[in-house]
Amino acid sequence: MSNFLQVLIDGILSGLLYALVAAGLSMIWGVMDVINFAHGEFLMVAMYICYWLGFIFKVDPLFTWVAAGIFLFILGAVTYKWIIRRSLGKAAMAPLLATFGLSMFLKNLCMNRFSPNFRLLSGTLLDGKTFEIGGAIVSVPQFVTGIFSLVVVVALYWLVKRTRLGWAIQATAMDKEAAELMGIDTEKIFLLVFGLGGACVGVAGGLMTTYLAVHPEVGGLFSLIAFVVVALGGFGSIPGAFAAAILIGLVESFTGFYVAAVLKYVAVFAIYLVVILVRPKGLFGW
């Protein structure tokens, strides 16, 4: 029983992390129909930022996620301006492959500059702290990340559904030209969306440094899972991505414990295929 509870909590917590990582990707996909293949490398860059800030200036990632968020906002915006905007609409897969090139570039640049070492901040504020719920142990860093994930997802949802800017974003997503005719500067919206997408993954990466090691390859599996989360959730639906992330966290955790640990990612990818074949537009897709 306590096993069950533990596995459940682990699943939810990793689901929340995946939701945080995927939120930005989902937004970009929804508004622009572009998959940012470098998403995982954005995550890595954010982790490096917080790692180095923590390592050199001894600032805890609990604070530096702000810096990572801001830097990644800029990185996202620059990526849009220099790469996405110029490849968009040229060929079906051009933005996807261009960002694939970007991911290779970023990954190996970090490898070249920072060496492939695994880097882990020790002695952070949250490091190793835990608390108990009904016999199950909850790790504080993961818990805090989970809270952030909820906050970010709710904030994004609120931004999109309840604000003027959100309207502009929705309008742009539905019909770019018509939005322009309403006086919405869609270029700016795209820039902003890519920036926000970056910022979300920046926050995620920042918080992850409280308990995960950073290395040039860290983004790989996270980005694959983020792709699956976003597609499973359905075209650009933030609640969809959230639900999908939790589902995937749970599938991973339960398969890992009750079936076999080596099968947990098989189960994650398989659940995507099964769901998507029944609902070709994802859980919440339209």
Added chain:
Amino acid sequence: AEEIKVGALFPLTGPAAVSGQNCVNSVLAAADVINTKNPDIKAPLAAGEGLVGGKYVIKIVPADHQGKPDVAKSEAERLYNQEKVFAVIGCYNSSATKPASAVAERAKKIFLCGCSSSAALTERGYKYFFRHAPTDAIESVEFVDYIAYLNKEKNAGIKTLGVIYENTEFGKHAADEARKAAKRADLEIVADVPFNNGATNLNSEVQKLKSANPDAVFGAALGGDYSLWVRTMKQVNWLPKIAINYCTGYQNPAVQKELGSDGNFFMGGMGYSPELAKKFMPEAIKIQDKYYTPRSKQPFDSDSIQEAVMLMVLAQAIEKAGGPDTEKVAKIIQTDEFPSVMSLSGRVKFSSDGQNAEALSVITQLHEQKYQTVFPLKYKDSEPTLPMTPWDKR
């Protein structure tokens, strides 16, 4: 002087790149020892300049296999055919060493292996392949011997065993050998947990261990996974009585530095540690400080140092053969015994399958980032902390 080229084929990029780069640095350090005058170092070939009275110098040609067997294979070919290297040292990952050494064997060229640990490598009947490291089989036997000793002498009461290993060539071999050894020693395996390397979390893996609650755990995880594993155990607040690791993660100083006190009280098999070296391998420390640390910014580790040993062995054999004659050199490596200041046993001697018969590893336990030797008794320098100190008491 004439150059004798030696390829150093390691994973310079990709997931194992940290260790791969250490290995190259280690080989380069050994080459420096050989090529320059080092009267301060008391090792074969250190004092003089080059080989055969200065007639030859060693030139290292580094190459990157990215952790990919197919790349390792074609890079090995390039090194032998294009770069005309006399021998290749590599490849760290057993999975890369296999096809790369197959290239050498087919071409009848020498291939030297420092630390790849898969027992299968020396079960192929190759004539030009030599390996320094103890295999997983040797280490597994040592691990269970140690447990038997603990049970007998310290009343440790260790009856059950869990194995956690990455699902790769390395991890699977290690786990196979662990199972065999455990069977012979009557240890019951209650948890057998393979995991995907590079996983985003190890929650369910550790939870499995925890719920089976074995007395001892054998671990086979590379750097990042190792620290994730340790941290996850801390998170779920669980420890076995004793945890012993095969190579890498545990013995990597960089990883341990990052784990800090969380890394304490884990054990592992190693052939080198600064602490061991102080006692038994003073010359290795000199080489380390003079040629290795300036490159790698850290002390030798038990994996990478073995690559240096293999270059020293090769150099001694060339010296004896009087020049780079593959057949002669291979024959000498096969038959002779070599003194080795960087091996714990102090010498290297290959049995007919190419495995170093003198391969030795000791079991160490980590205390405050120091590797203290706890077994075998001959090398023992301190008493083990048993069982491991629980997380909340640290």
Added chain:
Amino acid sequence: MALLEVRDLTMKFGSLLANSDVSFEVEKGTIVGLIGPNGAGKTTLFNCVAGLYKPTSGRVVFKGVDVTNLPAYKMARLGVARTFQVVRPLKEMTVFENIMVGAYMRTSDSSKAAAAAERCMELCFLGDDRDRPAGGLTIGNKKRLEVARALATGPELLLLDEAVAGLTSTEIKEMVEVIVRLRREGITILMVEHIMEAIMPIADKIVVLASGKKIAEGAPADIVKDPVVTTAYFGEKFSKRLKERKEGA
């Protein structure tokens, strides 16, 4: 026996009744016109006949065989070809290649297919654009390409969905000529058209749809006079104009 029989055909999109109990027949060798206001369900009816949609209920009978629910490609192979109202050129392929796709339906022999394609291309006045990518054609030529491609499949029944819309008057005349020529060659034609000058002179029969229902059926001369059709489709003004024109002519 009629070549094509549509019996009580109903097509729903959710709660929207796009076609409701439509029945009519198309005799072999005739030209039948299908008219009606925008959104009346003409294209939907075409799609049901051509196998692109599965009708909610009702039957489609072709040459006495029930072909309801057959997929589009099977209908094409049976001899029912169609054009699309919203033109769908295979953009990256040349005009000739577009037509070849149709021509390959009856033969897998490349030279035979090429000969057939060449003939259809000339018939629709597309020779000048033979090797241009279809995506770059003007709308008029795209319309002609639709016809040529359908023709290349060697159909018995040709469904034309607004095949002359977008053409200038002279072009319309040319196309009408082509259609008449096709009938002479024994191809039966069911055409949707908003341009009365294209359809009224050549049709043997007109079927009028409005809001998914058939509201009239008969010879062109009778349809023009039908007051129901006037209110539903032509509108008072247009009817007046039609009449004026007749009197003027």
Added chain:
Amino acid sequence: MAAMLEVKDIHCSYDHVPVIQGVSLEVNEGEIVAILGANGAGKSTTMRTIAGLMHPTSGSITFNGIDITKMPASSSIKRGLSYVPEGRRLFAKLTVRENLELGAFTSADRTGVAERLEEMFELFPILKSRAAQTAETMSGGEQQMCAIARGLMSRPKLIMLDELSLGLQPSLVEKVFETVREIRKRGVTILLVEQMVQEALEISDRGYVLQTGRIVHQGTAKELLNSDEVRRAYMGM
């Protein structure tokens, strides 16, 4: 006095395929001007270019004396130039009210927006009863109303209407043309594109006839209505 909108010799192309090859036209304040022509003649392209959705390869466009040739669509609307595109292009998932509010996106003044909404509901009573319905669930005619209303929400000085009658029942067509007259009465200048040549010319002051990217006729509505050539080519007479 200079015209409100002046288009001088513009050329446009899609993917290097020229579509507009030297179109010049002008619209004076208070006029209704019609652009006529067959499918694919380039009517929509001309309007899109004026609106700023695409830019001419050469030529110039001025609006109220300001050069807007290279201005993006989102800026032209701020200057009082509104475009109701072909095919309505409503935001399908948003409600009628939200669509209308988006029409006034550039206006920061919230109470002003509420006022305009009321105005639109007065002009198109049917929209008021459908305010909370999502755009995609409305009938074609209602959608067209909504699109026009959305275009008017920014209080434009000039509104361009592309194929208003498209997809509308004949009875609705008449209603829409009446609405156009009504809009003009409120002081908005109108440039419209129509397939229904006769109806369009009946409400317009002047007209231009476009053929394969060039203006081939121009004149007052009456002149065009009486021109044999126009009658033959575009009215099927």
Added chain:
Amino acid sequence: MTLTKKDKLWYGFIIVAAILPCIPGVIGGGSFFGHVATMVLLYAAMAQSWNIISGYCGQVSFGHSVFFGIGAYAAGLAVVTFETLPWYGVPLGMLAAALVSILISYPCFRLKGHYFAIATFAIVEIFNRLFMIWDAVGGALGLDYPILPDGWENFSWSDTKTGYYIGALAIFIVVFGVVRWIERHRMGYYLLAVREGQETAESLGVNSTIVKLGAMALSAALAALCGAFFAQYNYRVDPPMVMSLDMSMKFVLITILGGVGTFWGPFLGALVLIPLQEYTRAYLTHFGAGIDLIIFGIIIIVVMIKEPRGIMGLISYFKKDKAEEGAKS
């Protein structure tokens, strides 16, 4: 019969490629050039087989390393597990890949755009991880070839690349030949038609499901052929080596760089990317780790921004320029 310009290129290429191994030292003797040339031909063939389904037929799959892997495993199992000749594994592998491809793609063809792309990612990951734990095919350990006598029988050579080169050339000719044949026959037209408009194609009597499945099966079988060669060439098969997203992406990138949906595109792409990859890795190591991949990344970005139609796009661009010049003068 008169030769078109395309024919001349094709025969010219084959003649040049066939002469290469006859010049001593160029291919033979295990030269690095021989290795690179062999890899160019192999990857060109592999990219071309991907091009059939993804370029010509428009179903962009990131999962082709699965079929490549199945072929590699078939050859590997024949040699390592069943201790027979690799030749027996080849047809079986091709058949298995074709069957698997049909089973997978039948349901997946319903997915559109990115949903399909991500499904193919998922499939690679699933296959990779299942093969990692499937002990009957070696699991994570993979299959290692024993040292066998050199020669055509074992398709294995130790100190020369000539045999491999000829093998790769044969595969190249088969794959490109098949595509050339397709391009000129009904199948080719149907593939393009399905890509350009599925409903339109159906209205012209094309059974698009069969066409897509057929193209997929053919593509998978040819990929398996290439995979079998790859296993022979490396004396080894393991999941990360042959069934990984990295491998899939390589096929995609080569084709895209060369020109997707074109006949010579995959060859041109391989001709540029493979030597670049091999030579930078071999000779730029001293600039530090990963330099080759950094350059690679930049190239991909630039190509996608500047000319997403790849090298073929560039060529047609220059041709057009010339034609226009000619027209002017």
